[in-house]
Amino acid sequence: xxxxxxxxxxxxxxxxxAAWTIRAGDDFAAVVGFVAYGLVLTLAWTRLxxxxxxxxEAAIGGGATGVxxxxxGARVKPAPAARASRRARIIVGAxxxxxxxxxxxxxxxxxxxxxxxxxxVREHLASTGLGNPIGGVLMAYRAxxxxxxxxVVLLALFGVWSLGRDAHWGGRPGPALRPAEGGAxxxxxxxxxxxxxxxxxxxxxxxxxxxxxxFQGATLLAAMAILAGMAGxxxxxxxxxxxxxxxxxxxxxxxxGIGLAGIPLAGAFLAYPPGxxxxxxxxxxxxxxxxxxxxxxxxxxxxxERAP
Amino acid sequence: xxxxxxxxxxxxxxxxxxxxxxxxxxxxxxxxxxxxLHALTKADNLGLGLIVLGLLPYAGSVGAAxxxxxxxxxxxxxxxxxxxxxxxxxxxxxxxxxxRQRR
Amino acid sequence: xxxxxxxxxxxxxxxxxxxVGLGLYGVVxxxxxxxxxxxxxxxxxxxxILFGVVARRGAGAGFGGDPVPQALVxxxxxxxxxxxxxxxxxxxxxxxxxxxxPSGGGS
Numbered sequence: 217x218x219x220x221x222x223x224x225x226x227x228x229x230x231x232x233x234a235a236w237t238i239r240a241g242d243d244f245a246a247v248v249g250f251v252a253y254g255l256v257l258t259l260a261w262t263r264l265x266x267x268x269x270x271x272x273e274a275a276i277g278g279g280a281t282g283v284x285x286x287x288x289g290a291r292v293k294p295a296p297a298a299r300a301s302r303r304a305r306i307i308v309g310a311x312x313x314x315x316x317x318x319x320x321x322x323x324x325x326x327x328x329x330x331x332x333x334x335x336x337v338r339e340h341l342a343s344t345g346l347g348n349p350i351g352g353v354l355m356a357y358r359a360x361x362x363x364x365x366x367x368v369v370l371l372a373l374f375g376v377w378s379l380g381r382d383a384h385w386g387g388r389p390g391p392a393l394r395p396a397e398g399g400a401x402x403x404x405x406x407x408x409x410x411x412x413x414x415x416x417x418x419x420x421x422x423x424x425x426x427x428x429x430x431f432q433g434a435t436l437l438a439a440m441a442i443l444a445g446m447a448g449x450x451x452x453x454x455x456x457x458x459x460x461x462x463x464x465x466x467x468x469x470x471x472x473g474i475g476l477a478g479i480p481l482a483g484a485f486l487a488y489p490p491g492x493x494x495x496x497x498x499x500x501x502x503x504x505x506x507x508x509x510x511x512x513x514x515x516x517x518x519x520x521e522r523a524p
Numbered sequence: 525x526x527x528x529x530x531x532x533x534x535x536x537x538x539x540x541x542x543x544x545x546x547x548x549x550x551x552x553x554x555x556x557x558x559x560x561l562h563a564l565t566k567a568d569n570l571g572l573g574l575i576v577l578g579l580l581p582y583a584g585s586v587g588a589a590x591x592x593x594x595x596x597x598x599x600x601x602x603x604x605x606x607x608x609x610x611x612x613x614x615x616x617x618x619x620x621x622x623x624r625q626r627r
Numbered sequence: 628x629x630x631x632x633x634x635x636x637x638x639x640x641x642x643x644x645x646x647v648g649l650g651l652y653g654v655v656x657x658x659x660x661x662x663x664x665x666x667x668x669x670x671x672x673x674x675x676i677l678f679g680v681v682a683r684r685g686a687g688a689g690f691g692g693d694p695v696p697q698a699l700v701x702x703x704x705x706x707x708x709x710x711x712x713x714x715x716x717x718x719x720x721x722x723x724x725x726x727x728x729p730s731g732g733g734s
Binding site: 219220223224227230231234235237238243246247250253254257260261263264265266268269272273276277280281284285287288289291292293300304305308309311312313315316317318319320322323324325326328330331332333334335337338349350352353354357358361362365368369371372375376379429431515516518519 | 629630631633634635636637638639640641642643644645646647648649650651652653655656657659660661662665666668669672675676677679680681682683684685686687689690691692693694695697698699700701702704705706707708709710711712713715716717718719720722
């Protein structure tokens with residue numbers, strides 16, 4: 217009963233923050249509302265028992281998205297207060313309410329028994345050598361999804377880069393580095409970055425058996441790079457650098473290499489030869505973590521703004 | 525032993541919640557950025573600190589308890605840094621209204 | 628077909644449905660690209676939560692939830708981040724290029 221009251225409270229709070237974000241007067245307030253929305257949504261995920269998703273939502277959905285939204289909120293001039301006509305608002309409101317009502321009906325009248333692949337995952341999890349079922353699904357049964365996902369992240373980075381000015385192609389993203397002055401942020405970055413790197417690696421490592429994983433850990437590592445950049449301790453690398461390009465490509469290359477090797481050795485693309493599942497998954501995870509951290513940090517850093 | 529521990533936890537967590545409520549009221553009611561920050565940082569360090577203290581007996585293992593303490597320490601550190609930065613910005617942007625508290 | 632029991636999954640399912648409705652309203656009606664993008668992400672959060680409800684109801688075999696939809700949501704959150712980042716960069720570039728009508732909204 218207490219649990220239901222808590223769940224109801226979290227649900228109402230989430231809806232309230234979402235409505236406030238939609239109605240907020242200026243763009244920056246809406247961005248702040250959205251970050252808060254990500255945090256309460258994280259609470260909802262933990263209440264649903266999905267701790268892996270909660271970590272992802274907190275790190276990427278709230279954190280990383282929040283940082284780029286803040287950047288946009290500062291750069292994009294506020295929208296003119298274009299109020300739709302009363303009739304349009306009523307029609308759109310009614311249609312949106314109808315969509316919500318339809319989804320509610322699906323929620324309230326679920327198929328019996330609930331469809332689930334949990335049993336199949338349980339049966340095959342032992343063969344991956346992993347204890348975390350979600351890690352097992354991501355790396356074994358839906359490995360193709362995970363592979364394509366890293367490619368999507370890479371493509372998004374190319375998209376972001378290609379939006380820079382032609383003259384800046386291959387240069388460094390972000391404004392010119394201001395040397396670190398005294399103050400709280402450089403000190404904060406100097407102390408937190410080493411600790412954050414350890415925690416990021418820990419989250420990747422523990423992801424084999426407990427909630428965690430490469431996406432969550434890589435986001436934390438990327439956050440440390442961004443923090444060091446904001447504090448003026450490091451500057452973003454030139455995007456034309458050969459070493460940077462290899463760093464970005466390493467994860468997908470290792471993944472697709474092991475996947476192709478699976479065709480002769482295990483009979484299918486992205487299949488692992490029996491007995492080698494755990495070490496191969498580990499190799500892929502490490503390579504992907506490094507590449508994903510670099511990709512995410514550079515996506516947040518934005519397009520190149522300085523000539524090479 | 526366990527009854528005492530339970531009582532200790534309950535008292536610590538309730539005290540922590542009181543600090544969070546007080547901090548939130550301060551955030552909503554105080555007149556300018558610096559006083560609001562003051563309210564917020566108290567909620568962060570004392571409120572969260574007391575709640576972590578109350579949860580320690582239920583952590584289950586020394587490792588888990590240490591993680592809770594690390595979370596508290598990191599939030600403290602981040603909170604102090606952000607408060608300093610927002611405070612500096614507030615003083616720079618509105619020297620008269622925000623600086624009133626300082627002089 | 629029988630009515631779902633009143634539990635956490637049902638509550639969050641209804642929340643997800645309402646979030647989708649709210650987000651849809653914002654995407655269609657709000658002026659300004661940034662606000663529409665935010666509304667679209669609100670909508671996405673609701674869709675992900677509906678997946679979480681499916682996962683929760685599929686709990687079994689010793690798992691607190693069906694791992695397959697949870698893994699899909701993790702993939703989804705990362706892809707949503709990428710799309711959002713690309714869209715934000717586009718909006719920023721549009722603002723730079725077109726100083727007169729930075730929002731693109733109002734039409």
